[in-house]
Amino acid sequence: MLLLVFACAHQIPEPAxxxxxxxxxxxxxLGVCWVEFATGTLQKGLAVAHxxxxxxxxxTLSGVVLSVGDRRFLVDGGARADLAAEFAGVKGLHRAFLEEAARPFTAVATPAEALxxxxxxxxxxxxxxxxHGHFDHLGGLLDLPGVPIHLPQAxxxxxxxxxxxxxxxxxxxxGRDLLPRARAIPFEGGPVLAWTASHDLFGEGSVRxxxxxxxxxxxxxVWFHHPNGNEVLLVGDAVWVREGYEAREPKSWLAGTFxxxxxxxxxxxxxxxxALHRDRPGLHIVPAHDRRAWEAAFGATGCSAAR
Ligand SMILES: [Zn+2]
Structure with missing residues (x-):
């Protein structure tokens, strides 16, 4: 399998x-908390191609609480406690991929417990x-009753x-459980870093x-400054491990395809x-599942400053 993965790997050109x-x-x-829901191991051959x-x-399956005054948002919630219910109705290769993606993780805490x-x-x-809406980011948020969940319209x-x-x-x-409490995130704000539009979460510039x-x-x-002084950009699963943006590596064939x-x-x-990492080396770019990057950016789980 790894030979196949290697043979199918492509190169990513340098951006303009x-x-x-x-x-x-x-x-x-800004108050910031790192809360962890599960730990595991990511296979090197799955995360990046070369x-x-x-x-x-x-x-890790982790989330971040971001607080300004008495307003407080949780970014990502890990998977639902009841994975069988979460995967109900998913069939074939997609089901097999989801189960394979969930297999390496051992639950540490439900979102409510971790909070x-x-x-x-x-x-x-x-x-x-x-x-994003994948089970291992959205699912745990659905285990928090009544909390409005914000996502882009797409x-x-x-x-x-x-x-x-x-x-x-x-x-x-x-999908069924999200829709009744979904809120659309607009991109009304101006360009930030390498991207052309943004949303100012608290309206005062601390989280974009x-x-x-x-x-x-x-x-x-999700861009913000941690109270420890680190500038942080959470990037979800845009890359799975930091080698993706350090070496400009695509994901493996399996990860990309499914x-x-x-x-x-x-x-x-x-x-x-x-390019952002090259031009702004002090910025902590945190792939959602690379625990090394979480430790580098946040230090340890728990809260810093006001919560
Ligand atoms: Zn994920």
């Missing part, structure tokens, strides 16, 4: 040069955001398709959401992240 748009300095006062990751990579362990009352959440369209039984990277159960369309049409990046909605779009985002 473009100038980075500097975000306005954040006002300060083997730049030389060993298996410690992996409470960090000192955050789940009932205090203003809302939740999924970096991702909500996939949820509608899933709920109606159509082809979708969102599971039918997740950008579209990373490719892995799924409504995939998001995991990405648009491989050309995904490659373009990887190229943009590679």
């Amino acid at each position: 040069p473009r100038s980075l748009v500097e975000p306005a300095p954040p006002p300060g006062g 083997g730049a990751a030389h060993t298996d990579v410690p992996s 409470r362990a960090a000192g955050v009352d789940p009932a205090s959440l203003t809302g939740a955001i999924a970096t 991702e909500l369209d996939l949820a509608t398709a899933a709920a109606q039984g159509g082809e979708s990277p969102i599971t039918p159960a997740d 959401l950008v579209s990373l369309a490719g892995h799924t049409p409504g995939s998001l990046g 995991g990405d909605s648009d491989q050309t779009g995904t490659d373009a985002q990887i190229a943009a992240l590679w």
Whole structure:
């Protein structure tokens, strides 16, 4: 299998040069918590195509609580506690891929448990955001009753398709349960870093959401400054491990074929992240499942500053 994966791997061209748009300095006062739902191991041959990751990579299903005053959002929630219910109605190779994607992870805490362990009352959440609609990011948010879930309209369209039984990277159960409490994220803001439009989450410049369309049409990046001084960009599954943007490596054939909605779009985002990493080496680009990147950006699980 690995030989096949290697043989099918392609190269990602260098992106056309473009100038980075500097975000306005954040006002300060952002509270940040790293909450972890599951740990596991990501196989090096699955994460990137050409083997730049030389060993298996410690992996995670994690979320981030971002707080300004008494407004509080959870970004990503891991998978649902009841995976069988989450995967109901998914068949064939797609079902096999989802089960394979879930297999390496061991649950650490439900979202509610992880939030409470960090000192955050789940009932205090203003809302939740999924970096995209896949089960291992959206599912756990659906286990938090009544919390509004914010996603770009492109991702909500996939949820509608899933709920109606159509082809979708969102599971039918997740689509059905998301829609009644879904909120569309607009991209009303100006360009940020390498992206042309953004959403200012709190309206005061401390958290900017950008579209990373490719892995799924409504995939998001989340930019902010951690109270520890690190500038952070959460990139969901635009890349699976940091070697993707360090070495400009595509994902493996298997991951790209079954995991990405648009491989050309995904490659373009990887190229943009590679250029951003080259031009802004101090920025912590955090792939959702690369635990090494989480540790580098956040230090340890738990909260920093006001929550
Ligand atoms: Zn994922």
